[in-house]
Amino acid sequence: MAARYAFTAPLWQWKARRDEWFFVTVPAEISAEIRDIADGMTGGFNSVRVRVRVGDSRWGTSIFPGEGGYALPMKKSVRTAEGILRDALVDIELELDL
DSSP states (O other), X not given: OOOEEEEEEEEEEETTSSSOEEEEXXXXXXXXXXXXXXXXXXXXXXXXXEEEEETTEEEEXXXXXXXXXXXXXXXXXXXXXHTOOTTOEEEEEEEEOO
């Protein structure tokens, strides 16, 4: 049985780099559950492999632990295809890929 989640969260820009890196934070409750499920099955930087759906876009990526929950990177191609701008609320479907 796969662990699947659906949530809505704002898109934010990571300011630590000059190029444009955008993320959505996985809510704290869901992040805690993912942390428990993925214990011992994480990759570099304690990342967790996931499959994501936003609108008509689907892709595989990793989420990374951070303050307040895992950070989900939002690819430019997805943001463009789905018309998502910084600070917009994004409807996310996420599935663990363990």
